[in-house]
Amino acid sequence: MTEAHRLTNGRVFTGRRLVRAVLMEDGRITATGSEEEVARAAPTGATVYDLDGHLVLPGLIDAHLHIAELTRSREGLTLEGVGSISDLLERLRGWADSHPTSAVVGRGWHVEQFREGRAPERTDLDRAVADRPVVLYHASGHAVAVNSRALEAAGFDRSVPDPPGGRVGRNSDGTPTGLLYEEAMRPVASIALAAFPPEPAAIARTLAFVGSYGLTTVATMNTGPEELEALRALANAQALPIRVRAYVRLPFADAFSPSGLELSRKDGFWGIPGVKAFADGAFGPRTAWLSEPYADAPGESGVSVGEEGELLSALSRASERGLVPAVHAIGDRALERTARVLEAIARPDRLRGRIEHAALTPPSVLPALDRVRPALVVQPGFVWSDFWLSRRLGAERSRWAYAFRTLADRGHLLAGSSDAPYDPVDPWRGLAACVARRDPFGRSANPDPSESLPAEEAVVLYSVGAGLALGEPDLGTLEVGARADLVRTGVTDLARALALGASAVQETWVDGRPVPLSRGSYGEQSPSL
Numbered sequence: 001m002t003e004a005h006r007l008t009n010g011r012v013f014t015g016r017r018l019v020r021a022v023l024m025e026d027g028r029i030t031a032t033g034s035e036e037e038v039a040r041a042a043p044t045g046a047t048v049y050d051l052d053g054h055l056v057l058p059g060l061i062d063a064h065l066h067i068a069e070l071t072r073s074r075e076g077l078t079l080e081g082v083g084s085i086s087d088l089l090e091r092l093r094g095w096a097d098s099h100p101t102s103a104v105v106g107r108g109w110h111v112e113q114f115r116e117g118r119a120p121e122r123t124d125l126d127r128a129v130a131d132r133p134v135v136l137y138h139a140s141g142h143a144v145a146v147n148s149r150a151l152e153a154a155g156f157d158r159s160v161p162d163p164p165g166g167r168v169g170r171n172s173d174g175t176p177t178g179l180l181y182e183e184a185m186r187p188v189a190s191i192a193l194a195a196f197p198p199e200p201a202a203i204a205r206t207l208a209f210v211g212s213y214g215l216t217t218v219a220t221m222n223t224g225p226e227e228l229e230a231l232r233a234l235a236n237a238q239a240l241p242i243r244v245r246a247y248v249r250l251p252f253a254d255a256f257s258p259s260g261l262e263l264s265r266k267d268g269f270w271g272i273p274g275v276k277a278f279a280d281g282a283f284g285p286r287t288a289w290l291s292e293p294y295a296d297a298p299g300e301s302g303v304s305v306g307e308e309g310e311l312l313s314a315l316s317r318a319s320e321r322g323l324v325p326a327v328h329a330i331g332d333r334a335l336e337r338t339a340r341v342l343e344a345i346a347r348p349d350r351l352r353g354r355i356e357h358a359a360l361t362p363p364s365v366l367p368a369l370d371r372v373r374p375a376l377v378v379q380p381g382f383v384w385s386d387f388w389l390s391r392r393l394g395a396e397r398s399r400w401a402y403a404f405r406t407l408a409d410r411g412h413l414l415a416g417s418s419d420a421p422y423d424p425v426d427p428w429r430g431l432a433a434c435v436a437r438r439d440p441f442g443r444s445a446n447p448d449p450s451e452s453l454p455a456e457e458a459v460v461l462y463s464v465g466a467g468l469a470l471g472e473p474d475l476g477t478l479e480v481g482a483r484a485d486l487v488r489t490g491v492t493d494l495a496r497a498l499a500l501g502a503s504a505v506q507e508t509w510v511d512g513r514p515v516p517l518s519r520g521s522y523g524e525q526s527p528s529l
């Protein structure tokens with residue numbers, strides 16, 4: 001029995017063109033075009049939906065986020081919008097009082113938002129909670145502030161040196177301050193995991209919430225064994241509300257047997273396409289690896305995570321097993337290294353590799369990218385969120401941050417993503433930031449208007465482009481043969497949809513069926529322009 005739905009009388013953007021009607025049969029698009037064309041193709045008994053002139057878009061795709069961390073940040077302690085260290089301690093005390101047993105794990109602090117103009121340290125946190133570990137992630141996820149109990153559990157003291165690829169914040173006598181960067185964060189990750197193990201029910205709630213924005217596929221990055229197990233449980237029970245792709249954590253990739261790769265994606269809801277690796281950190285904690293020192297810290301040029309040779313051999317082993325490399329590279333120096341590594345392991349029969357973020361692309365790194373042509377998985381929302389970037393880089397260099405137009409004009413494949421929870425998951429915020437480089441308060445990491453994209457091209461980043469970056473050309477499009485994933489809006493044109501943001505979404509369809517919405521319980525809203 002065929003399940004067929006015909007959507008008529010709409011403005012349907014297929015990812016390539018605007019049409020009036022679309023036909024879905026058993027989860028696939030089988031016709032798309034004028035009313036007559038689609039009516040002729042429809043089987044008798046197809047359900048007919050009148051779109052009433054409203055806009056339909058391909059199901060949106062977030063090509064890079066972190067489902068377990070997003071779940072933890074939705075259901076754990078959030079420090080977003082905290083304006084000072086004393087307010088942070090207040091919030092910490094409140095959370096600890098109402099959660100008396102477990103370690104305290106939070107996320108979202110940012111020095112640029114603190115009145116004190118410095119990061120919280122061990123001695124600050126001890127004043128709020130001293131009887132159990134406290135682990136507070138920086139908004140970027142690339143640094144963490146811990147109290148004395150957590151530092152002790154992690155095994156850092158004056159006599160222990162910094163681990164390779166990591167940095168331990170220290171006083172002049174070498175005593176750790178409680179700030180840990182990059183690889184030095186690894187020992188406290190288990191504390192966070194023990195306090196918030198990824199549970200299938202909680203992950204399903206997060207995915208339903210994510211789906212309410214019109215997202216029909218998400219790629220969760222740097223997946224560890226616990227998150228993978230929870231996602232597999234949901235996939236096996238056919239309980240994933242939207243499609244999920246996982247890029248496993250590099251050290252864990254070697255443990256995969258080729259038969260366990262789950263690349264077949266029979267029902268298309270689940271797959272493990274690749275492996276995630278790191279070449280550097282982030283701009284906020286000054287760990288993004290730059291070719292010239294930071295403008296606001298002349299002695300620092302960031303952190304190179306791992307050795308180039310090791311990265312190359314680990315990624316080529318993973319590629320041999322069918323896992324596509326996705327390498328985090330933010331600074332220009334990290335991008336140069338990553339391009340070299342991807343070039344060395346590229347083969348004509350393999351899917352193209354991905355560079356995650358590709359944030360700082362001055363003219364000096366463009367030739368290397370042009371040669372290798374990886375998918376560039378960008379986060380347009382960072383154009384607004386990193387409004388302080390010119391302090392870190394200087395105005396001349398920040399001109400080349402998030403240079404989407406420059407990259408697209410050179411023929412690069414760009415894929416949209418949020419990096420949630422390190423930025424709001426809302427794709428409408430990212431769409432708006434592609435078009436208007438300045439946020440509603442006039443702020444921007446790189447306001448250069450020549451880097452903005454037209455609205456339709458922005459939608460392509462979050463649909464067709466992201467599908468291609470996942471190696472799945474049948475995602476993110478409403479052309480014939482594609483999976484029947486779409487967003488039904490309550491507006492008649494794209495400009496109005498971008499102005500309204502997420503509230504323009506009326507329904508999210510996955511695999512030819514509407515999925516239940518669950519937005520409203522959480523504070524992420526699209527600012528209206």
Ligand SMILES: [Zn+2]
Pocket residue numbers: 064065066221419
């Ligand atoms: Zn990320």
